[in-house]
Structure formats: C-alpha cells, structure tokens
Amino acid sequence: EAQVTQNPRYLITVTGKKLTVTCSQNMNHEYMSWYRQDPGLGLRQIYYSMNVEVTDKGDVPEGYKVSRKEKRNFPLILESPSPNQTSLYFCASSRKPGQGFMNTEAFFGQGTRLTVV
Amino acid sequence: AQRVTQPEKLLSVFKGAPVELKCNYSYSGSPELFWYVQYSRQRLQLLLRHISRESIKGFTADLNKGETSFHLKKPFAQEEDSAMYYCALKLGSGNTGKLIFGQGTTLQVKP
Numbered sequence A: 001e002a003q004v005t006q007n008p009r010y011l012i013t014v015t016g017k018k019l020t021v022t023c024s025q026n027m028n029h030e031y032m033s034w035y036r037q038d039p040g041l042g043l044r045q046i047y048y049s050m051n052v053e054v055t056d057k058g059d060v061p062e063g064y065k066v067s068r069k070e071k072r073n074f075p076l077i078l079e080s081p082s083p084n085q086t087s088l089y090f091c092a093s094s095r096k097p098g099q100g101f102m103n104t105e106a107f108f109g110q111g112t113r114l115t116v117v
Numbered sequence B: 001a002q003r004v005t006q007p008e009k010l011l012s013v014f015k016g017a018p019v020e021l022k023c024n025y026s027y028s029g030s031p032e033l034f035w036y037v038q039y040s041r042q043r044l045q046l047l048l049r050h051i052s053r054e055s056i057k058g059f060t061a062d063l064n065k066g067e068t069s070f071h072l073k074k075p076f077a078q079e080e081d082s083a084m085y086y087c088a089l090k091l092g093s094g095n096t097g098k099l100i101f102g103q104g105t106t107l108q109v110k111p
Helices: none
Strands: A004-007 A010-013 A019-025 A031-038 A042-051 A054-057 A076-078 A087-094 A112-116 B003-005 B010-014 B019-021 B024-026 B032-038 B045-049 B072-074 B083-090 B099-101 B105-110
Touching: A004 A087, A010 A019, A019 A031, A019 A087, A019 A112, A042 B099, B003 B083, B003 B099, B010 B019, B019 B105
Parallel strands: A010 A112, B010 B105
Antiparallel strands: A004 A019, A019 A076, A031 A042, A031 A087, A042 A054, A087 A112, B003 B024, B019 B072, B032 B045, B032 B083, B083 B099, B083 B105
C-alpha cells in the first residue's frame, strides 16, 4: 500500500530536549516536505527536499533541521524544542514537479502531535 | 506574493442543504489548485484537483481565473462531509512544486 508513515504519532517532551520525528514513504517520490498545522493558520511549510541531499527552507524553518540521506526518509529534527513548537506536524511526499499534472498529488502522513512543556 | 485565502473558519449547514466553501488565490503564474480534506483523526487526503475537472463525493470546484477563485461546491450536504477542508495552490515546476495552503474551513453538517 502506497503510504507516508510518521513516527511517533504523539509526543510530549520538555523544553530543550532534542527530538526527531521520522517520516518514510514507499512511493519513490523525489519531493518531500514537512508542515505544521496550527489553528487559524492552516498548514505552513517548514522544510522541503527535492531529492537526496537537496533540502531547503520553507516558510517557518526556525528551530528545525532536516536531512535527506535516503530517498525514502526525511526526518524532522528539533535540536532544542520550545513551547511555541507545540503543534501538529505532517510529512508529505509527491512526485517531482514537471512529470505531468496528474502525478502531482501530495500524500500525507498521519500526523505527529507534539507538545513541548 | 503567492497566497491562498479561505475566508470562513467554520461553515455550518443542515443535511441536504447546498454547500460552498470559498477559496481565493493570489499567484502571477499559471495556477494548479487542489482541495484537500481532513476527516476527524485522519490524515489529509486529496479531494479533487482543478486540472481533472472531476466530481468526487458529489463535490465540484471550478477555477475562475478572472476572480482568482476555486470555490468548492456540493448541492446536497451529507453528515459524512463534516471535516476540515483546505484549498491549496501548487506553484509551477520552476518553483519546486511547493504547496501553499489556505487557513482551512471546518464544515459541520448537522442532522
């Protein structure tokens, strides 16, 4: 089954304790991205990656890091989490842009609800 | 600047009533627009895209370039349509294919 898998689904942590949220896709997609979802603000892109070893900042990258060592994985790293990073996080993947309009659908993970106290 | 605006945070209708979820966009290039839906405790999933001009679960959306709108419509709402709906704009291939989302509209269909 084609899917994007995030772990963990729920996480409560303390300020300053480094954490990683994993994301894996099995569709051989080149493009992957991380979003955070906050009430009234919709989804905002944190980071994205167009392929292995190619990453770039989205709209709200402060306090986050990513890596793309393999095509299927795109972990989100919070080196020193703070309470304002309490949010619902989604990973998404899609085919490389330009490969036809019908192939540009983004597939989303189940979400990770993070609480930083 | 590229932007997607969904003016309604909450839309509440009775079962059987028509529904229109509004979406306006700002983009100087050729837009590619989507509607995503998020049912309670589930992941976001694609509902429909403008390029395919399809009807999914009774929903349709027409791209109006003159009004820069992509409103989502359904003639008769069902209780199972209750969900959060996001309008999204995909920037062109020269812009990495980035998706820009609106703020989302919660649709509540009452029995």
